[in-house]
Amino acid sequence: DAMVIQNPRYQVTQFGKPVTLSCSQTLNHNVMYWYQQKSSQAPKLLFHYYDKDFNNEADTPDNFQSRRPNTSFCFLDIRSPGLGDAAMYLCATSGTSGRAYTQYFGPGTRLTVL
Amino acid sequence: GQSLEQPSEVTAVEGAIVQINCTYQTSGFYGLSWYQQHDGGAPTFLSYNGLDGLEETGRFSSFLSRSDSYGYLLLQELQMKDSASYFCAVRDQRPAAGNKLTFGGGTRVLVKP
Numbered sequence: 001d002a003m004v005i006q007n008p009r010y011q012v013t014q015f016g017k018p019v020t021l022s023c024s025q026t027l028n029h030n031v032m033y034w035y036q037q038k039s040s041q042a043p044k045l046l047f048h049y050y051d052k053d054f055n056n057e058a059d060t061p062d063n064f065q066s067r068r069p070n071t072s073f074c075f076l077d078i079r080s081p082g083l084g085d086a087a088m089y090l091c092a093t094s095g096t097s098g099r100a101y102t103q104y105f106g107p108g109t110r111l112t113v114l
Numbered sequence: 115g116q117s118l119e120q121p122s123e124v125t126a127v128e129g130a131i132v133q134i135n136c137t138y139q140t141s142g143f144y145g146l147s148w149y150q151q152h153d154g155g156a157p158t159f160l161s162y163n164g165l166d167g168l169e170e171t172g173r174f175s176s177f178l179s180r181s182d183s184y185g186y187l188l189l190q191e192l193q194m195k196d197s198a199s200y201f202c203a204v205r206d207q208r209p210a211a212g213n214k215l216t217f218g219g220g221t222r223v224l225v226k227p
Contacts (some may be wrong), residue, residue, distance in 0.1 A: 031212050042201055042217035043157065050212040090156060094213045101145055101164065101213060103127055105156035 001086040003027070006107035013081050014113045021109045023078040032074040034066060034080030035101065042073050043090055049074060078111075085114045116140045118218030120202055125224045132189045136202035138158045139183060145205040146178050147215065148184045160200075161187065168201045189223070197225045 004025045013019040023032065031050050035043035047056045049068045064087070065077040078085055088110050092103040118138045126132045136146065145164040149157040163169055163178035163185060175188040189196055199220040207214040 026198075033214075040220075040222075042219050045214065045216075048212055048214065055214075093159075096213075098185065099162075101147060101162045102159045103157075103213070103215060105158065107156050 001003060004091055004093055004104050006106040006109050009107060010110050010112070013078075014114050015082065016080045016083055019078050019081055019111065021078075021091075021111070022074050022078070023074045023090050023106075024092075025106075026072070027095070027104060028069055028071060029093035029095045029104070031069075031094045031096065032068060033092040033094075034064075034074070034076050035092065036085075037090055037108075038063075038087045046076070067109050072077065080088045081111070081113045086111055116204070116206060117218045118202055118204060118216065120182050120200075120218040120221045121147050121188045122219065123224070124209045125226065126192055128192055128194060130167045132223060134175070134187045134189070134200055134202075134223070136185045136187070137183055137216055138204050138218075139187075140204045140216060142206040142208070143180065144208060145181060146176070147203045147205065148174075148176055149201045149203060150198050151201065151220075157162075157201065176188060184189075188190050194227070195226050197223060199223070 033048040034046045037043045047061045068074045088108045091106040091110045094103045120136045128137040147162045152158045163177035173190045201220045202218040203215040214221040
């Protein structure tokens with residue numbers, strides 16, 4: 001089945017220690033998104049890639065970076081995690097034709113910062 | 115700025131009907147979507163309205179009035195498995211630019227026996 005995969009599902013890191021979360025997709029979608037979701041809150045868009053074009057949200061901290069080496073993979077790098085960065089990180093994809101209005105979410109990576 | 119308002123919580127019994135309203139103020143509007151999220155799970159797409167009117171998908175229906183900047187999700191014949199959070203989301207970017215979504219705060223639906 002075509003899908004969005006995130007690894008790891010759970011990540012524990014120490015305060016200030018860089019961490020990388022990964023996302024892969026078999027849907028061959030042009031657009032990939034990274035969201036941060038804290039408990040009982042809505043997903044908050046951090047950035048997205050349209051093909052190789054990177055689009056950062058204005059309020060995304062510089063501490064968050066992303067890479068998309070190819071269509072299938074996208075990475076979220078947190079350079080110096082703080083306690084406030086503990087959250088669920090969701091990767092999503094969408095196409096640009098047909099049901100392009102639909103975003104397909106991965107299962108998420110829950111990040112704990114000690 | 116962008117804002118979407120929806121009730122924070124709704125409680126209903128099995129078999130009942132629940133309507134979740136969503137009002138929005140966004141700089142751009144290309145459609146209203148609804149997503150369901152169970153605790154600990156990922157959001158999953160439920161419904162989309164690009165034009166005014168009602169869209170029906172099984173037990174779930176969604177409505178949009180662009181002139182009123184308002185939409186709703188209707189959950190019929192509620193089942194226990196419908197206990198989840200429901201988010202409205204505005205597609206506030208033209209499709210060719212990437213289908214970006216802005217989410218409302220979510221409505222937690224609790225279904226009781």
